[in-house]
Amino acid sequence: MIEAFFDYLKNFSSYPVSEAEKDLLKRAFIPSKLRKRQYLLQAGDQCKHFAFIVKGCMRQYLVDEKGVEHMVRLGVEGWWMGDRESWVKVTPSVFNIDAWEDCQLLLIPRQAALELLKKVPAFNEMTCQLDERNNMANQRRLTSSLSSNAEKRYTEFVDWYPELVDRFPQHIIASYLGITKDTLSRVKRHLMRK
Amino acid sequence: MIEAFFDYLKNFSSYPVSEAEKDLLKRAFIPSKLRKRQYLLQAGDQCKHFAFIVKGCMRQYLVDEKGVEHMVRLGVEGWWMGDRESWVKVTPSVFNIDAWEDCQLLLIPRQAALELLKKVPAFNEMTCQLDERNNMANQRRLTSSLSSNAEKRYTEFVDWYPELVDRFPQHIIASYLGITKDTLSRVKRHLMRK
């Protein structure tokens, strides 16, 4: 299972990964499974692990005062899930993260990650690059949500993340886009007619 | 002028900064001034420098097909301005960055920054922390823009960035929040009545 992660690491890093380093990585990660609807993180808890998704898909969301869920992030194979803010600042998270399909995960505990950052250059580089990507993705999404209407946001989403479109039901994607399922349904009908 | 940056660096980094390192930093940064309304970066150009604001305030914004400006980021003393995506990927930027007040800046060219990352641990640590902060701030803003209405977004903005409120006119802040100046004016009136 860890092999999936080694493959992934290769794509991110210019540093070669020695056998000794692979061994370190292998021992740091905790292989784990999550059934559909099970939590990786619940609001109020601290984010103690980041999860690399080997198989399955997950969602990170916020529940507001009215009990409505707002999708903050969606992830599939080869993506990371976790709440950075809670992780970095060691504070309770405001988000929930759960499995949308049955999942195979590689969990990395906070302490282990901090050590890997120092000891494995490739891991360090990967982390920095992920941060950067994350920043850019958030930037784009923010720009989109501030300056585009529902239809444009949806078509942008399909362009950027085709791999997510068929993995989640429409009401989840609608929530991710900041619109209601009803509106998304109408938007899709409108696009069909073209 | 560089002293302002040394002070700043102290707050971010657990590493001490030697005199030799200070010397490296001093030579890497280019002190610079910008008059109100002058550009640091124009859409279509590549972001070749990041700017540390010693004095003044700046804005980063996108101009859409209709010619409307959308504020993406605002900054005052002690903040960094630049387009990460253009900087990292060495591609033309879609954003404009200009001075809203007369500014004193410390510019760091891309190449110099890459070297400092390797040679000055404190600088490296600062960069990572800034990335993290940036991530978290974007996350919060995104969450806010997806799940809150105009009034709540404004009150959150005032809570999070009191230092920005009096530095920019209302139509700029409105744009930053993704609403129009008219709506912001009405929101403020409504809040006054409470």
Added chain:
DNA sequence: CGGGCCTTTGACTGGTTTCAACTTCTGTGG
């Protein structure tokens, strides 16, 4: 004093939400 820039306000418009009803689909247990 005049011109820019900014804010406020009203009337109107329009995109989105809300709510509820109805349909389809799927998985589960009898």
Added chain:
DNA sequence: CCACAGAAGTTGAAACCAGTCAAAGGCCCG
């Protein structure tokens, strides 16, 4: 194998929030 409940998607009508446009007034500065 069917019945049924739960989850998901569609659709229409009404309500609402925010955008648009235009006019008017305040303020600062040359």
